[in-house]
Amino acid sequence: MPVELKHVTCTYSPGTSQEIRAVTDLSLKIQDGEFVAVMGRTGSGKSTLIQLVAGLLEPDSGQVLLDGLDIHARGYDRSALRRRVGIVFQYPEYQLFEITVEKDVAFGLKHSGLKPEEISLRVRLALERMGFSFEEIRKESPLCLSGGEKRRVAIAGILAAHPGILILDEPVAGLDPLARREFLQMIRQFQEEGMTVIMVSHNADAVAEYAGRVLVMAEGRLEMDGDTRTVMSDLQRLRSLHLDTSAAGQAAELLRQRGVEIPDQTVRYDELLGALTEMMVKS
């Protein structure tokens, strides 16, 4: 079992007047190669959840297991955790600081014990994976790139460490529609190659289109957990949790209200178009 949380509770500033319980009695399992989206309104505990999975926060009670091992147990090899899990925070482009792109992507491997040739190779491949020509980009200053390019460079820095689990916090926030699609398609490709992806997102269209499973957090608890169609087609419940629903899901709902027989659980454009096309062919 790659990731498992067992009855995890996490509190900030415990025992002080600022004490905040961010996550309460959370249990879940994530299998190898899943693409899991995490949704929830502001303050619901999403960032806390992903930091718990990455081992950046320690629960007050409960366990976080990676490949069956408790990551906070005495003797657990924390370097194994860092190699296995890559976390990309919101607006990672603000964390670029080296003078060239190549140095920036290599930064995380500095103390990895890898030989310089291996590091160079990994940096090249990671940048190419993120859609760059290595020779063209390597000497550029990260500061001179566009917002979308900076973000891809920042993610290349994480990919260079070869994580098996990639955690992304709002990765498409602030990207234009084309950059957003290209970015998500890249992430999907990583997942298709076997990487586990955990993506926090408020973007219901992106979640409906790319994730295979959706977790919905509310007030620090896991409110919904299911395959994307089941969760994203429950428009009433999502709305009651103040969450966005996919545009295709909304269109399907409106069409149904006007008597058009759109199948239940239609949450993506291709599904909606497929249903409408089938209807037109039949009539």
Ligand SMILES: Nc1ncnc2c1ncn2[C@@H]1O[C@H](COP(=O)(O)OP(=O)(O)OP(=O)(O)O)[C@@H](O)[C@H]1O
């Ligand atoms: N470092 C911190 N210190 C104290 N309280 C915190 C800290 N980080 C988060 N919290 C609180 O914990 C609760 C959960 O926050 P968290 O950031 O996990 O939610 P979130 O769903 O990721 O929110 P957002 O969508 O705004 O990023 C909130 O009440 C928040 O104010």
